Amino acid sequence: MDRGSGTVAGFGGHPVFVRWLVPDGARGGVLVSHGYSEHSGRYEHVMEQLASVGLASMVPDHRGHGHTATVPGYIEDAELVIADLGVVHRALMQRVRGPIFGLAHSMGGLFFLRYLERYGDEFAAAVLNAPALRVPDGVPRTMHLVARAVAKVAPTLPLQPFFEPERSTSDEEVLEEVHADPLVYSGWIRAGTGVTVLKLIRQTLRDLHQIRIPLLITHGSADLRVPLTVSQEVAKRVSSTDVEVVVFDGLRHETHNDVDRQAVLERWSGWLEERL
DSSP states (O other), X not given: OEEEEEEEEOGGXXXXXXXXXXXXXXXXXXXXXXXXXXXXXXXXXXXXXXXXXXXXXXXXXXXXXXXXXXXXXXXXXXXXXXXXXXXHHHHHHHHOOSXXXXXXXXXXXXXXXXXXXXXXXXXXXXXEXXXXXXXXXXXXHHHHHHHHHHXXXXXXXXXXXXXXXGGTOOOHHHHHHHHHOTTSOOSOEEHHHHHHHHHXXXXXXXXXXXXXXXXXXXXXTTOSSSOHHHHHHHHHHSOOSOEEEEEXXXXXXXGGGSTTHXXXXXXXXXXXXXXX
């Protein structure tokens, strides 16, 4: 088994931190895309589960996140993150034979859906958990206008609070880990990040019909971040003929980090294994 981490040259040569886990005799690979404010280190248990069914995985820290961040929480341009996904995607294809899949959570699902709209034919299937294609209800519309104005002169200025891990999981042990994790961004949403994400949401919603690969979309029934209707809308708007929406009763936004996470992980890995 090959387990490790390091940096690759992302778009423009920017160093992007990546974790990987490649089991012996890997039968395929999974490109994993993490959510807002977190990092690849929070997916080691997901990688282990994927490895148990013969799937290799690679997880980059997105720009503004984890070890890749220069300014924590700041995403200058969504296109840079999407280009970085392409770099890691190619690195994964060089390491393993067999089909390549995707697995993405929340904001990572937004980035990955945009990537699929362009390069979906290079993936065999993908798992999406609560893809963030809607602005959180707690962000007032007036803030959208303020963010656009401020982003032009001070893009890294924090404008809107976000860090409430209790909205993502009810597991006390996970909550303690998140609060103590120095790589988790606990600051406010920066103006430039907000504008970038809003623009990407509009673009991705517009082009969802371009996605044709099989999708498993999962969502917690007690999600306090992204409404279940968002996942249902994605399922309706893509052109895929094989789309399944699974709702995990009582789980919050991070279904894979909540109290019944093993059932979630087994559902994800089992669905992917069926498509090897």
